Amino acid sequence: MKMFIVKSICVVALMVISVLTGMQLANNGIHKIKGYDDPNFQNAVSIQESGNNISSSFLGNDISSHDIEAKKKKLEEIGAFNFFSSMGKKMSDGISGASEKLIKLITD
Structure with missing residues (x-):
């Protein structure tokens, strides 16, 4: 072995x-x-730090923290609805209620 x-x-x-x-x-x-050597030949992901500022790019597209914050605010305003999450919450509430009733029925 x-x-x-x-x-x-x-x-x-x-x-x-x-x-x-x-x-x-x-x-x-x-x-x-x-x-x-081609100066346009870039890495897939690059991160540059200069003082307190951090800039990054993914596949040539610049990404900043302001973009991420704007997208986060937009999602909060929309009130994104997740069907599976709500379905899971309803199922867990139903199962919890049914198990409580079953336990009360058995103990009484």
């Missing part, structure tokens, strides 16, 4: 190393195919 666990751990470690190596080789291949 110990040998099986050791072999499994070795295989998993080898797979992780292989995946990381493949990702690095793919990145180098992309740069080699382009033939030059």
Whole structure:
């Protein structure tokens, strides 16, 4: 049993190393195919800190905390309704009431 666990751990470690190596080789291949360093070639996610300000971008679109706060306020104003949440609350209230009545019936 110990040998099986050791072999499994070795295989998993080898797979992780292989995946990381493949990702690095793919990145180098992309740069080699382009033939030059393109300043427009951006990372998928980037975060820059300058003093108290933090700016981030996701797939080239700038994201700020003001955008997130505006979306949060908009959702609060709309009063987003979650059907499954309300259905779950009604079911739990019904089950709780039924179990209380059953317990009272049994104990009396």
